Amino acid sequence: MAKIEAADAAALPGLAQEAAQAGLTLAWAEAAADRPSAEALSSFAAIWHPADEALASSWARxxxxxxAPLPDDVADAAKRHTRRQRKRDKARRAPAGSPLxxxxxxxxVLLRVRCEACGRDACHEVGTALFDPSEAVTDAATLHLGVYVPFILACPFCDAExxxxxxxxxxxxxxxxxAAAARMRRDFPVRVGKAGLADGTAIRRPSEGLRILRARAEEQGGGERWRxxxxxxxxxxxxxxxxxxFERGAEDPAELACALAVAAEALGREDGEPGPLVARAVSRVPLAEEKWRPQLCAEVAEALRKLLPRTEKPLRLRMVGRRGAATVDVRAxxxxxxxxxxxxISVEASLTFDDVPAAELDRAAGVL
Structure with missing residues (x-):
């Protein structure tokens, strides 16, 4: 930092890479904007990343x-940075609860991070994050210990995850x-919380959670763990x-949620034949956990609706309840x-692609 502060306009360009490796990119950029030179503009181009709006703002200055001319993508990033800063400044001056x-x-949130593998700085925009005050102390340098980002961030330069x-x-x-969200008692995307798995296992990064859950699924098996x-x-x-x-979990004959997820993915593709996958999900409806059954069955119904334009085959749905059975034409x-x-409320369900005679179709399933 002392080198950057002491450097003149001629010496600053030679410090760009050293500043980037030391995590001082913004400090260098501010100095280069205050003491500009043609060489400094070239150095900006060498260390800039397309998501780095703050660096683009200094480059623009x-x-x-x-x-000198400014590349269009840099100019756009600088404008976004200015708009973001203005909104944040207005919001901080506004009273709690205001629309601002x-x-x-x-x-x-635009996160500035430094890759520990290659030493390069990069920016990532994320929609949600957790902050756990118990993991951070009052010193600003340790606040990052309390931050959990639920997305795996990959370095754009070396692909380290x-x-x-x-x-x-x-x-x-x-x-x-x-802290503001906690004071307002509102559920904002960035909020106070502790990162962990469903069983309470604490994690610091999502990649850690993936490793733990993958090991459990491979060692212990079962649809629930793969889900x-x-x-x-x-x-x-x-x-x-x-x-x-989900595909591994769907191999468990008692697992509906995984089978439904695989069917939904197939329905989202333009190629392939999703019919058998939807039929598999339908057959597992009676096995769904009681508390999740209404939601899962609504999703199964939606999968059937989306299947209609994907096949020209007849679609016959048979449902067996405690008061009897019914076979209905899905297209009707x-x-x-x-x-x-x-x-x-079915105790048995199945989807077939046979052309059942009309006389055998139960029109009293009625309200459908």
């Missing part, structure tokens, strides 16, 4: 002073937002890993919410 404060506390240190300014931003891994992977931004976990169903309710 230096370019303006040198009357709500907008600030509900907006994404979740191997970063959070800047003091970003940690302060999260701590400030979390836990899939749900966590989705929250961590790992859709491919989530699908793999109008009330999908009611279908979910009927599935929830």
């Amino acid at each position: 230096a370019a303006e002073a040198m009357e 404060v709500d907008a600030w506390l509900g907006s994404p 979740d191997d970063y240190s959070l800047s003091i300014s970003s940690a302060q931003e999260i701590a400030t937002r979390a 836990a891994l899939g749900n966590f992977a989705l929250r961590a931004g790992r859709a491919d890993e989530a699908l793999e976990a 169903i109008k009330d999908w919410a009611r279908l979910g309710e009927l599935l929830a």
